[in-house]
Amino acid sequence: MLTLTDTASTEIRNIIADPEVPDGCGLRIANDxxxxxxxxxxxxxxxxxxxxxxxxxxxxxxxxQAAMMLDDKALDAAHDDNGQLRFTVAADA
Known part of the structure; x- marks a missing residue:
């Protein structure tokens, strides 16, 4: 199953903790x-x-389908040079 780095977990919690975001929300990853x-x-x-x-x-x-693709992966997050939050997928360590 997909794992989350500590940074990704923190950033996701920050996003869904916003007062304008309804309770129960989450980030959805889908195959496109x-x-x-x-x-x-x-x-x-x-x-x-x-x-x-x-x-x-x-x-x-x-x-x-996304779950199958990400089964042995880790989701990470970082801010780029412009301060934009970016999520990346890498092989699970």
Whole structure:
């Protein structure tokens, strides 16, 4: 199953802790064949067949195909030179 780095967990908790974000929200990762990769969006709830990953309040909803693709991966987060938050996927250590 996908794992989250400490940084990714913290950033996800920060995103979903925003007062304007409804309770129960999480980041949803889905396969997007049209884009040729994965998409990451804020979702109010998981889809019926999503896997739910909750690491200390950092909620991630994984669409089934994305879950298979990310089974042995780790999600990390960092801010780029412009201060923009970027999530990356790497081999699980």
């Amino acid at each position: 064949p049209a884009a040729g990769g994965l998409t990451l969006t804020l979702a109010t709830a998981p889809a019926e067949d999503d896997q739910v990953l909750d690491e200390n309040g950092a909620r991630v909803f994984l669409e089934p």
